[in-house]
Amino acid sequence: MDINEQTIIGELVAADYRTASIFKGHGIDFCCNGNRTIAEACRQKALEPGALINVLEDVRGQADTAAAAYNSWPADLLADYIEKKHHRYVTAKVAEITPFLGKVVRVHGDRHPELKEVETLFHESAAELSAHMKKEETFLFPYIRNMAVNKAAVHAAFGTVENPISVMRHEHDIEGGRFQRIATLTGNYTPPADACNTYKVTFSLLKEFEEDLHLHVHLENNILFPKAIKMEQETVR
Numbered sequence: 464m465d466i467n468e469q470t471i472i473g474e475l476v477a478a479d480y481r482t483a484s485i486f487k488g489h490g491i492d493f494c495c496n497g498n499r500t501i502a503e504a505c506r507q508k509a510l511e512p513g514a515l516i517n518v519l520e521d522v523r524g525q526a527d528t529a530a531a532a533y534n535s536w537p538a539d540l541l542a543d544y545i546e547k548k549h550h551r552y553v554t555a556k557v558a559e560i561t562p563f564l565g566k567v568v569r570v571h572g573d574r575h576p577e578l579k580e581v582e583t584l585f586h587e588s589a590a591e592l593s594a595h596m597k598k599e600e601t602f603l604f605p606y607i608r609n610m611a612v613n614k615a616a617v618h619a620a621f622g623t624v625e626n627p628i629s630v631m632r633h634e635h636d637i638e639g640g641r642f643q644r645i646a647t648l649t650g651n652y653t654p655p656a657d658a659c660n661t662y663k664v665t666f667s668l669l670k671e672f673e674e675d676l677h678l679h680v681h682l683e684n685n686i687l688f689p690k691a692i693k694m695e696q697e698t699v700r
């Protein structure tokens with residue numbers, strides 16, 4: 464895939480996930496807002512597109528990327544992978560982070576009042592992600608697996624697959640916004656000078672959680688969902 468100013472960010476990251484680190488390093492959202500061109504993203508960040516493209520091409524030239532294999536996986540395998548790896552990760556890490564964050568707020572909240580907002584945002588995210596994943600596992604993913612296995616679209620109460628996908632993408636945007644706010648409040652997960660070990664561990668876990676969420680959303684928005692839409696269109700034809 465050639466890289467130019469009109470290249471869609473999400474499509475490029477789908478083809479080679481190593482490019483994600485370049486976009487992230489420049490503060491460019493490749494998951495929730497991956498439908499922008501490089502030119503649009505650079506304009507919003509006041510970056511020179513040519514310079515960014517050169518870096519992206521260097522990375523792709525060096526890359527022997529296993530991550531690029533995601534794009535070659537059938538949709539049912541990708542849905543299974545997302546559910547077993549990323550959905551289970553969210554459930555496990557929410558249970559791990561919640562008590563740590565509660566302790567940090569109790570001990571350090573008076574000196575660092577922003578922690579209370581971080582805790583509120585994380586609790587909101589945990590609840591919304593739980594409901595979001597249940598919808599995917601109950602309705603959307605089974606429909607995608609059915610199409611992949613039977614090579615045919617089946618009647619569904621939600622109509623076309625684009626309807627639930629539109630809802631899922633909107634919810635992804637909301638979670639992306641929440642974690643942008645958490646990153647801002649925490650100075651991009653930088654513990655203050657008076658941070659204890661629990662404080663440092665909590666910030667490290669939150670950063671890891673956000674990074675996993677970026678990959679999770681990327682796999683759905685930029686790879687699985689386009690595959691599902693294309694598959695449904697082909698079965699209808």
